[in-house]
Amino acid sequence: xxxxxxxxxxxxxxxxxxxxxxxxxxxxxxxxxxxxxxxxxxxxxxxxxxxxxxxxxxxxxxxxxxxxxxxxxxxxxxxxxxxxxxxxxxxxxxxxxxxxxxxxxxxxxxxxxxxxxxxxxxxxxxxxxxxxxxxxxxxxxxxxxxxxxxxxxxxxxxxxxxxxxxxxxxxxxxxxxxxxxxxxxxxxxxxxxxxxxxxxxxxxxxxxxxxxxxxxxxxxxxxxxxxxxxxxxxxxxxxxxxxxxxxxxxxxxxxxxxxxxxxxxxxxxxxxxxxxxxxxxxxxxxxxxxxxxxxxxxxxxxxxxxxxxxxxxxxxxxxxxxxxxxxxxxxxxxxxxxxxxxxxxxxxxxxxxxxxxxxxxxxxxxxxxxxxxxxxxxxxxxxxxxxxxxxxxxxxxxxxxxxxxxxxxxxxxxxxxxxxxxxxxxxxxxxxxxxxxxxxxxxxxxxxxxxxxxxxxxxxxxxxxxxxxxxxxxxxxxxxxxxxx
Amino acid sequence: xxxxxxxxxxxxxxxxxxxxxxxxxxxxxxxxxxxxxxxxxxxxxxxxxxxxxxxxxxxxxxxxxxxxxxxxxxxxxxxxxxxxxxxxxxxxxxxxxxxxxxxxxxxxxxxxxxxxxxxxxxxxxxxxxxxxxxxxxxxxxxxxxxxxxxxxxxxxxxxxxxxxxxxxxxxxxxxxxxxxxxxxxxxxxxxxxxxxxxxxxxxxxxxxxxxxxxxxxxxxxxxxxxxxxxxxxxxxxxxxxxxxxxxxxxxxxxxxxxxxxxxxxxxxxxxxxxxxxxxxxxxxxxxxxxxxxxxxxxxxxxxxxxxxxxxxxxxxxxxxxxxxxxxxxxxxxxxxxxxxxxxxxxxxxxxxxxxxxxxxxxxxxxxxxxxxxxxxxxxxxxxxxxxxxxxxxxxxxxxxxxxxxxxxxxxxxxxxxxxxxxxxxxxxxxxxxxxxxxxxxxxxxxxxxxxxxxx
Numbered sequence: 054x055x056x057x058x059x060x061x062x063x064x065x066x067x068x069x070x071x072x073x074x075x076x077x078x079x080x081x082x083x084x085x086x087x088x089x090x091x092x093x094x095x096x097x098x099x100x101x102x103x104x105x106x107x108x109x110x111x112x113x114x115x116x117x118x119x120x121x122x123x124x125x126x127x128x129x130x131x132x133x134x135x136x137x138x139x140x141x142x143x144x145x146x147x148x149x150x151x152x153x154x155x156x157x158x159x160x161x162x163x164x165x166x167x168x169x170x171x172x173x174x175x176x177x178x179x180x181x182x183x184x185x186x187x188x189x190x191x192x193x194x195x196x197x198x199x200x201x202x203x204x205x206x207x208x209x210x211x212x213x214x215x216x217x218x219x220x221x222x223x224x225x226x227x228x229x230x231x232x233x234x235x236x237x238x239x240x241x242x243x244x245x246x247x248x249x250x251x252x253x254x255x256x257x258x259x260x261x262x263x264x265x266x267x268x269x270x271x272x273x274x275x276x277x278x279x280x281x282x283x284x285x286x287x288x289x290x291x292x293x294x295x296x297x298x299x300x301x302x303x304x305x306x307x308x309x310x311x312x313x314x315x316x317x318x319x320x321x322x323x324x325x326x327x328x329x330x331x332x333x334x335x336x337x338x339x340x341x342x343x344x345x346x347x348x349x350x351x352x353x354x355x356x357x358x359x360x361x362x363x364x365x366x367x368x369x370x371x372x373x374x375x376x377x378x379x380x381x382x383x384x385x386x387x388x389x390x391x392x393x394x395x396x397x398x399x400x401x402x403x404x405x406x407x408x409x410x411x412x413x414x415x416x417x418x419x420x421x422x423x424x425x426x427x428x429x430x431x432x433x434x435x436x437x438x439x440x441x442x443x444x445x446x447x448x449x450x451x452x453x454x455x456x457x458x459x460x461x462x463x464x465x466x467x468x469x470x471x472x473x474x475x476x477x478x479x480x481x482x483x484x485x486x487x488x489x490x491x492x493x494x495x496x497x498x499x500x501x502x503x504x505x506x507x508x509x510x511x512x513x514x515x516x517x518x519x520x521x522x523x524x525x526x527x528x529x530x531x532x533x534x535x536x537x538x
Numbered sequence: 539x540x541x542x543x544x545x546x547x548x549x550x551x552x553x554x555x556x557x558x559x560x561x562x563x564x565x566x567x568x569x570x571x572x573x574x575x576x577x578x579x580x581x582x583x584x585x586x587x588x589x590x591x592x593x594x595x596x597x598x599x600x601x602x603x604x605x606x607x608x609x610x611x612x613x614x615x616x617x618x619x620x621x622x623x624x625x626x627x628x629x630x631x632x633x634x635x636x637x638x639x640x641x642x643x644x645x646x647x648x649x650x651x652x653x654x655x656x657x658x659x660x661x662x663x664x665x666x667x668x669x670x671x672x673x674x675x676x677x678x679x680x681x682x683x684x685x686x687x688x689x690x691x692x693x694x695x696x697x698x699x700x701x702x703x704x705x706x707x708x709x710x711x712x713x714x715x716x717x718x719x720x721x722x723x724x725x726x727x728x729x730x731x732x733x734x735x736x737x738x739x740x741x742x743x744x745x746x747x748x749x750x751x752x753x754x755x756x757x758x759x760x761x762x763x764x765x766x767x768x769x770x771x772x773x774x775x776x777x778x779x780x781x782x783x784x785x786x787x788x789x790x791x792x793x794x795x796x797x798x799x800x801x802x803x804x805x806x807x808x809x810x811x812x813x814x815x816x817x818x819x820x821x822x823x824x825x826x827x828x829x830x831x832x833x834x835x836x837x838x839x840x841x842x843x844x845x846x847x848x849x850x851x852x853x854x855x856x857x858x859x860x861x862x863x864x865x866x867x868x869x870x871x872x873x874x875x876x877x878x879x880x881x882x883x884x885x886x887x888x889x890x891x892x893x894x895x896x897x898x899x900x901x902x903x904x905x906x907x908x909x910x911x912x913x914x915x916x917x918x919x920x921x922x923x924x925x926x927x928x929x930x931x932x933x934x935x936x937x938x939x940x941x942x943x944x945x946x947x948x949x950x951x952x953x954x955x956x957x958x959x960x961x962x963x964x965x966x967x968x969x970x971x972x973x974x975x976x977x978x979x980x981x982x983x984x985x986x987x988x989x990x991x992x993x
Contacts, residue, residue, distance in 0.1 A: 120580060229540075229564035229585040229601075443572075 058114035060126045061107055067130050067199055068104030068137060072097050074190055078141070078183045087177035092144035100137045121535065124526045127196055127217050131518060134195060135159040138187055145180055146170070156502065156510045157184070160490075162191035163521035164403060166275035166373040167490035167513070169503045173280050178261060181278045185268035191521070192272025192403040193242045193306070201235035217522065227307055241309050242403075246271045249298045256290040270298045273403045275373025275490060282375045282498075283363070292363045292376060303330060303370035305401035325438040326399040326409040333397055334369050338362045341386050348383050361386075369393035371404040371489035380497030387493055391480060394487045405488030405520050407457060413437055414450045456524045461486060464516050471508045481505075485513045486520035539900050540605045543567045544591035544621050545612035546574050548869055549637065549663055552889035553609060553896050556914055558582045562983065563900065566600045569612075592620040594628055602629045607900055610636040615643060619655055626656035633899055635659045639780070659899060663892045668784040670891050671865065674884060675789065675838055678863060679760055679767035681746070681884055684909040686920045687952040687971045692753055693724070693909065693918050694760065698745045701765035710737035712762060720959040721751035721759045724949040724975035725916070732916075732945060732977040748911075748918075750949040750973060752957045770837040774798070774861070776822030776852050777843030778808045781867070785842065790814040796831055798822045800843075822852040825859070834860030841866040842886075846873060853882045871913050890914065901982075903989035906971070910979075917979045923970045925991035930968070932988055938962040943984040945977030 075097035082090040118126065139158035143149055149157070153169045160167045161184045173181065190198065196217045227234045246267050253263035262278060269276045279285035283292065301309070304327050312320040321327045341361040342354060351357040360377050367374040368390035379387050396412045398404025407415075414435065421433045434441045461482055468478035473495070480492030481502070491498045496505070502513065519527050529535055541557055543550050546569035558565040565584040568591050569575050575586035589596035591612050602608065608625045610618035618636040625631040638644050638660040650657050673683040673692075682695035698705050703715055709723050726733045727746040733739065741747065741763070751759050760767075773789055775782045778799030786797045786808075795815040799805040802819050809817035820827045822841065833839065839856035841849030841864070849866035850873065857864045865884040868874045874885035890910045897908040897917075907920040927934035931941075937948050937960050951958045952971040958964060966972065972989075976982060 226585045229558075229566050229583075231583050233564070 055114060055116075056119065056122050057125065058111045059116045059118065060122050060129060062111040062115045063118065063126055064130050064133060065104050065106070065108030065111065067195070068100050068107065068133070070104075070199055070202060071134055071137065071190075071195065072100035072104060074186060075100065075141075077186045078179045081179045081182045085178050087179050089141070089145050089177050089179040092141045093179065093183070095144060096137070096140040099140055103137065121529075124529050124535070127522060128518070128527050128530055130196060131159075131162065131522065135162050135518075138162060138183075141183060142180065145177060150507070152507050152510050153503075156514050158187060159514050159517050160502075161185075161187035161274060161276065162195075163488050163517040164188050164192050164272045164274040164371075164405070165485055165488045165490055165517045165520075166269070167485065167496070167502045167517075168276065169501055169505075169510070171280060171501055171503060173278055176278075178278075182261075182265060184276055185265045185274070188272040188274030188276060189246065189268040192274065192302075193239055197235045198239060200231055201239050217526070227310055237310050238306050241306050241313065242271065245298075245301065245309070249294075252294045252298070253291065256294045257288055258286075258291065266295070267298075270295055270372065270374075271302050271403070273299065273302050273370055273372040273398075273405075273488075275367065275371075277374065284376045284378075289359060292359070295374060296363060296366045299366050299370045299372045299374070300331070300334070302372075303398045303402045303404045305399045306403075307401050308399075323438070324399075325413065329409050329413060330369075330397050330399060333393060334366055337369065337389065337393055338365045341365060341389065344386060345382065350382055365390055365393065368489060369397040371398050371406055371487050373484075373490040375491065375498045378497070378499040380491070380493055380499055384493075391483055391492075394489050395483065405486070407454065410437075411450045411453060414442060414447055415454060417442075418447055418451070453524060456528060457486070460516070460519055460524060464512055467512050468509055471506060471512070473505075473509060481509075481513055482516050485516035488517060488520050539607060539902075540564045540601065541566070541607045541609065541900060542597070542600050542602055542605045544608070544610045544618070545569060545637075546571065546578055546586075547611060547613060549889055549892050550609075550611040551578060552893055553611065554578065554582055554584055556893050556897065556910070557900060558584045560982065562902075566605075568596060568600050590617075592617050592624055594624055597621065597625060597629070602631060605629070605631050607631075607633045607635065609896060610634070612637075615640050619643075619657060622657045623655065633658055635661065635896065635899060637661055637663065639664060661892065661895050663888055664780040664784065666891050666895065667781050667867070667886065667888050668788065671781070671785055671840060671842070671886060672788050674865065674886075675770050675773060675793070675840075677756060677760065678770050678837065679764055682748075682911070683756075684918060686750075686907055686918075686950075686973050687957075689753060690952055690955070690957055691750055691950050691973060692756055693748060693750050693949075693973070693975070694756055695746060695748045695911070696760060696763055698741050698743060698747050699764040700743045702741075702761070702763040704741050704762040705743055705764075707740065708737065709735055709739050709741065712759075715762060716755075716758055719751065719755040719758050720957065721749050721755055722947075722949045722959040723747060723749045724918075724947040725977055727912070734945060734977070735947070748975060750959070750975075768837070772796075772832075772836045772838075774828075774831065774833060774836045774839045774856070776839070776841045776849070777867075778804055778817065779842065779844060782840075782842040783808050783811070785840070786812055786815045796836075798827070823848065823855055825855065828856060828859055836861045837863065839864045843867075846870060850877060850882065857882060874913065887913065902986045905986075905989070915977075915979060917976045917982060919974045919976065919982075919985065921972050921974070921985075921989045923966055923968055923972055923989065926968060929991045932966045932972070933968050935966055936962065937964045937966070940966070940988065942974075942988075943976075943978075943981035946981060946985060947975045947977075949973050949975055 075093055078093045082093055135158045139154040142157055143154040157169055194217045227237050249267035249271055250263045253266055265278055308324050338361050342358045345351050345361055346354050346357040363376045364379050371394050395406045397409055398406050400408050400410045417435050424433055464482045465479045477494030477496055481496045484490050484492045496502055541563055543554050546567050554565055554567050557563045567584055568587045572588045575588055579586045587600040602625050608631045610621045612618055615638050622634040622636050625634055634657055636657045649655055650660055674680055677683050680694050680696050684693040704712055723735045725748040726735050747763055772794045775786055775797045778797050786795050789795050797815050798818045798820055800821055805817050805819040833856050839861040841853040843849055846868045853864040853866040863883045865886055866882050868885045874887050877885045894909040898905050904922040909918045923932055925933055948960045950973045951960055
């Protein structure tokens with residue numbers, strides 16, 4: 054109980070910090086005069102007030118966070134911030150239920166990008182910008198941002214960083230201090246966003262659209278200001294720019310930092326995750342190009358290549374932009390893309406899913422077992438580009454895979470129980486847990502999550518949180534041992 | 539400050555803990571044991587690198603190319619020296635500190651001169667601990683005796699006892715009792731809590747008092763706090779390792795020393811090297827042996843073996859059998875805390891003793907000496923004042939005008955050979971050595987800022 058209160062104290066200061074994020078929509082509301090100023094000011098005040106109240110009430114219980122408190126802080130922090138972030142959506146769009154508002158906020162924060170809104174083109178621009186801001190803040194991680202700005206997390210900072218950062222190997226730091234490491238990551242992230250804005254404007258977008266889509270790209274949120282998503286623009290230039298930035302965002306930001314500091318692209322060549330990501334994407338694009346042309350979906354290879362490449366990259370990186378309704382493609386193509394979305398994003402990127410590093414460990418562990426069947430006496434270290442991976446990590450990856458699949462199975466069964474058809478249920482859960490969209494069927498590229506019942510919406514919300522915090526951080530809270538003294 | 543620590547042993551871990559607690563430091567620890575490093579990184583905000591400490595690739599990965607201080611604390615003297623050499627040759631690291639244990643090296647100072655090995659400062663924890671214990675024996679009744687300004691001034695910590703002239707009286711009466719001696723009480727801990735000493739503060743029975751005094755005045759001031767402890771004559775040392783042996787050699791001229799060593803070969807070896815010490819081959823926890831050797835008339839019993847549990851138990855046994863004052867070498871801070879509350883008189887913590895000599899090199903400002911006190915909670919600092927009245931925050935100012943943080947006391951000023959106890963109207967001059975006591979080491983940055991002058 055005491056540790057819960059001390060965690061709430063930190064969450065209080067987290068909310069105070071988060072209320073600064075409202076400055077972006079407030080500025081936009083003033084500029085665009087779209088009548089949302091009052092709603093955003095009210096939401097900012099609520100966030101600030103709630104944060105200060107939480108902070109003051111629990112000040113007495115303030116203490117250095119213990120390692121296990123990190124999990125509680127991250128899960129509780131994300132849950133609460135999503136609630137606070139949904140306030141302006143609910144105020145401006147009265148037709149939205151609380152369930153839908155919370156889903157929308159969590160979807161943006163976790164960079165899933167699935168939406169329950171339609172008529173995006175006619176929404177007040179500030180509401181759209183707020184959704185993109187949430188993506189952007191959630192992409193690199195709220196807690197990591199807090200670690201970068203506030204020294205409040207102290208020694209426990211590493212634990213919290215581990216609980217929020219995607220990927221199995223989190224012991225390596227760019228700098229000795231967690232605070233500096235977090236700052237560097239955000240600096241690279243911010244810089245990349247700036248470059249993306251410029252590139253999108255050069256490709257023909259206006260400033261507002263460029264800013265919005267840069268937020269949605271670098272965070273791999275995949276939301277758009279248009280119902281037709283990227284298909285609205287009919288522009289190969291924009292699609293090309295987005296492909297490049299989606300791939301960059303799906304790589305480890307620590308790798309970007311090292312490459313920038315050394316001023317060398319060799320760093321990327323040496324990163325096995327980058328190699329595998331690029332190979333998987335390239336091979337899949339080629340395969341689907343021929344498949345789609347062969348099936349007669351597109352008349353020529355060039356058109357097939359254009360649509361296949363964009364949508365494959367978008368799904369593989371867990372971004373979720375769509376340039377055409379790939380739900381209408383023969384089932385093999387979207388299912389293959391869904392598989393890629395589970396495997397491809399790199400450790401320490403803004404993407405979701407199992408992560409390429411874990412995929413590599415799983416494949417090598419499987420072949421190790423097969424090898425040992427043939428040579429029972431053999432010493433078989435598991436190596437990834439020369440470095441031996443300790444068994445401790447292999448076990449952790451196997452446990453992750455089990456819990457990840459179990460979460461998918463359980464949540465899918467719950468969806469089926471609520472009356473959804475199989476394809477829609479399984480794809481909705483998979484895309485939510487991978488923090489991408491769209492799925493197939495009723496949640497396909499041509500539709501939204503609006504048609505889901507209240508229960509189904511909450512199941513998807515839970516899947517997004519579990520996926521964003523990589524299963525362990527959430528599930529550990531449900532073990533009795535966590536709460537035992 | 540960017541700091542690389544090589545070796546995650548007892549001293550390395552303590553150094554990492556203390557240094558990383560200070561916000562301005564970026565600490566990287568190198569060791570060959572990955573499990574040890576992972577555990578360390580989970581608890582401290584540091585970076586860790588696994589590998590052989592003297593290899594260039596490992597030093598490179600630890601960020602040696604822009605490191606300010608390299609502290610080599612691995613268990614091997616040779617690796618430590620090599621690492622300093624590599625760091626200097628490849629990365630021009632400005633400050634390189636190495637732990638050198640073997641007297642074979644340390645007895646040749648020219649090895650560490652500018653044109654020879656690239657070790658700027660060498661420390662030998664064993665030697666530091668030996669000197670520390672030696673001073674404690676020199677001043678019976680003291681819990682801690684620390685040197686400043688080339689031994690001209692000492693900081694003494696002791697427990698005030700009924701019978702001392704000052705006990706039950708205010709601090710200001712100290713001057714009336716001892717008009718000729720200069721001394722200054724810098725801190726009082728009552729039941730573990732710090733009390734800022736003022737002239738009107740009453741010293742109570744059982745208080746832990748820290749005072750500064752010139753070396754020759756210490757005995758007189760100590761007798762104010764507790765009934766005259768008799769000078770030490772008979773010393774019994776348990777453990778003939780590095781520390782025990784060195785201590786015996788230092789004490790044997792003026793004291794009657796008995797040394798108990800368990801290993802027959804080692805006992806034979808040190809008996810050959812020591813002149814007047816009686817070396818006994820046996821177990822320090824053997825009651826019969828202790829009684830036979832008249833432990834009841836021993837003034838001091840010091841448990842200095844490698845095993846802290848054995849030190850604690852043999853010291854407790856010696857106390858029960860009648861030894862006057864017992865000490866034990868204890869590594870674990872938690873044990874030290876447990877023991878000092880009653881069962882034994884002095885817990886000697888090698889890490890706390892060693893860490894001070896490391897801290898002096900990572901402080902900003904011209905800090906020449908740092909002693910860590912009360913398991914790292916408090917600190918005593920000696921700094922040299924530079925600059926003039928225009929660019930310094932202290933030069934030309936009276937002590938009362940200097941804005942010291944809470945719980946900090948400016949205790950003494952050493953000007954050339956002269957030792958001045960600081961009063962509210964003492965004026966600080968340039969090149970003074972100033973000795974400060976900080977009850978809370980978290981304020982250390984404020985003190986550093988006072989003593990740095992803008993270039």
